[in-house]
Amino acid sequence: MNFSTAANILHSIFDFLSKDNIMFSEVINYGVQFGNTNILPNINNDFINEKWNEDNQDYKAIKLLPERYEDYICIKSSSDGNYFFNSTSLIVFRNENFNLQLQLATIIELMTHALFYLQQSIFEQDIIYRNEVFDNKNIIINDCGFKKESEYISELKLMCKPHSWNSMIAFFGLASVLYRSVESLFSNTNSKYMNQIYNHIILPRENKDNLLQCIIMWSSYSAEQFKFSYQFVPVFKKLSPPLQNNFIDFTAFSDDKLSYIQDYLSITEDCNKLIIVDYNITKLVIIEQLY
Known part of the structure; x- marks a missing residue:
């Protein structure tokens, strides 16, 4: 699937999710009709770019890496608002050309298997949703939280916009699209709660054995800045320079x-x-x- 087709489908999903009084079952059925077939190019799903050389480093983001990641680097992604899937495309394809296809595949995954994701305990926390959702008046159901289904649909709708920022939900869908664990890496803040929520290794819905984990970091400096931070960066192991063998003519x-x-x-x-x-x-x- 090419870039333009993916963009058009994202717009059509946005229009669908914008309907009034949409039922959760409708969302699932709408996602089922697409599947993930032919969205991404034929690639070896077992492979990702685990290492990167010193080109195009994001030195500000590198300063946010925890000490245990001293052998890792962050790489810049284009500042067009679609940082999350630009970062993902760099990890998978070593370029940003397939960011919208990855975005579409992730959204369809989250629609088709919405019941599975809403059963995950982390989805009980409204903090995983974006700022627009924070501003809504959450509907309290008993004492266990808010009305997840409506907020989940609102989140999917907002994720459909090309070049839009993505929340924690995107990590879950992406892990299943790539059939591998995805680490959500968040720089330490004074909020233990924020650190626990956003420093998270997300397992895919269907796991393949021994596949390398990929890492995407939220590049914000504090819990307060997090609410206004729209940037993600991919994290790679440092690629050691090639050894130069002795040469004699x-x-x-x-x-x-x-x-x-x-x-x-x-x-x-x-x-x-x-x-x-x-x-x-x-x-x-x-x-x-x-x-």
Whole structure:
């Protein structure tokens, strides 16, 4: 599916979810008709980009990484409002070209299997929803929380807008789309409650064994800033620079000297020593490169 088709379907889902008095069963049935077939390109679902080189680092976000992630880096994503799925596209495809397809696949997953997600305990917490939902008057049901179904539908509707920010719900749908755990990484704040909610490893609805986990971090500095933070960044392991092997241009030597050098190198065990071979004609110096 191309970018334009995904955008058009997202608009149609938005229009559907904007209807008055929509039933929860209607949402599920609407999602079922799409499935995730042909939304994403044919890729190896077992593979993600786990490591990244030093290009395009987000140095401000890196400062927010917990100490246990000292061997990780954050990479910048485009500032077009769609940070979450831009970050996801970088993780999966190493570019941002499939952000809307990933967004559509995630929303369809959340619609089709809405009952499954609403059974998860974290969905009892209204704090996982966006600011617009915070401002609504939540309908209290007994003493156990708010009316989840209506807030869930409101969240899906808001997620359908291209280039829109996404809440914690997106992590759950994405994990199932990618068939792997997704870590929601949130910088430490003074609120233990916020830290517990947003520092979370989300398991997919259907898990595949031994698939690498991907990490997306909320790049906010405090609980207060979090409510106004629209940015996510992908987190990767640092990619070590390639090792540079010692190189000797053997073409400069005659056959008899070349044979001697090759024999000598084959039995040399200590490569860290400075080796000088005197042939009277020239000297060969082999130095272990430092890196």
